[in-house]
Amino acid sequence: MKSVVSIEALKQDPRVTVRRDGAPDPDGRCVVYWMQRSQRAIDNPALDTAVAVANLLGKAVVVFLAPVPFYPNSNLRHLAFLQQGIADIANGLKRRRIGFVLRRYPEHHLLKFCDEVRAALVIGDENPMRNPESWRQKATGRLRVPFWTVDSDVIVPTKLMLKEQFSARTIRPRIKAHLDDFLVPCLNLSARIPWTTSGLESLPPDFDITQGWTLDPTVQPVTNLTGGTKQGLEVLRRFVSERLAKYSERRNRPELDATSRLSPYLHFGHLGPHTVALAVREAALPFGEPEAFLEQLIVRRELAINFVRFNPNYDSLECMEAWADRSFALHCGDPRPVSYSERQFENAETHDPLWNAAQCQMVTAGWMHNYMRMYWAKKILEWSPSVAAAFHTALRLNDRYQLDGRDPNGYAGVAWAILGKHDRAWSERPVFGKVRYMSFASTSRKFDSKSYVEQVSALGV
Secondary structure (H helix, E strand, O other), X not given: OOOOOOHHHHHOOOOEEEEEOOOOOOOOOEEEEEOOOOOOOOOOHHHHHHHHHHHHHOOEEEEEEOOOXXXXXXXXXXXXXXXXXXXXXXXXXXXXXXXXXXXXXXXXXXXXXXXXXXXXXXXXXXXXXXXXXXXXXXXXXXXXXXEEEEOOOOOOOHHHHOOOOOOHHHHHHHHHHHHHHHOOOOOOOOOOOOOOOOOOOOOOOOOOOOOOOOOOOOOOOOOOOOOOHHHHHHHXXXXXXXXXXXXXXXXXXXXXXXXXXXXXXXXXXXXXXXXXHHHHHOXXXXXXXXXXXXXXXXXXXXXXXXXXXXXXXXXXXXXXXXXXXXXXXXOOOOOXXXXXXXXXXXXXXXXXXHHHHHHHHHHHHOOOOHHHHHHHHHHHHHOOOOHHXXXXXXXXXXXXXXXXXXXXXXXXXXXXXXXXXXXOOOOXXXXXXXXXXXXXXXXXXXXXXXXXXXXXXXXXX
């Protein structure tokens, strides 16, 4: 974001969507940033927008974060990771002279908070997922002051893609046409007017936000990853210094694990894509290594966000491409080599040690190597009684156990593996029709599957 000289100029930024227009309330005391998806105090275009507006108006900025227990498919694992990032948010905002108010359900209402602080204008971050978008629409209708949202968790604003893109091949040139304009350091502006309001009710950053909530206790927090911007930056540093140089060579070899492990931090907004992309781009490495990773971080990730933004059926069979639908219709009665229930899948009770290892890693560690995610979903398709059963089983398990579940990447990934989304038709075969096939034999030839299974077993999962 470049330095701005007027509110009208800010409104023209492609990242900004003006949901409720009008002049800021001249009697308002502050600009409110309603933080949800972008849970960080650095490299956050939505926060930068809020500070820029406040500085132009000569007002303070306050961030409002209010977790709830009813976000679809959330559980103790997800909320524990979220909570681990709250202290970093509070500390980072303090350094920028920005206020921070933490509340939680049932004291989570944005309108009540805006009335308390007499908001002049409200800024939010965008989230293309169905439920968060519905909350933004409700806020638009109920707020009495201007309300803008900012596309702060992509590099190139999603609205510039105009419509749902068919594949990486079609979105890649559109992203690259705008990349130089948007892959630039964030301003990380400090507020000119510090937040000084005292006596406003706020929970301390270390408060257990889940206290008293009824949550699923069977999905416990993980011990292998810790949430928060500080920890995310350390994970990024280790990836760039230790594994990025071998990324393109090893990224499809789960036993060597050259992956970044950054997806949970991106999902919760503890890190933004600008932070990651600039660190990778600036690494002193041969051309191919940064480019291979940036293809995944920018093109593939933003293809998934584009899918969820422009396709309201992203979590149903209705998102299937016509060629895949026709192909499955010809094979709906094909006998399966074996059939498992969702409970058997969840308990890793299949005949395949490689699939079981991937499932156990996800259930215990909240993480699965990307190559194994493809194999994992493909086998659910092959071993389920129907395409519909496979699709819904994969989505439920992914959302329940993955730290980066309930995310556009997950919905696009499952749709790719099972429904052929963002892919092309392949040679026809039983059960799969023309959807891309993966087998234990072919997968095991690409990497040392035995070593991977042994590594997972050694971790006690």
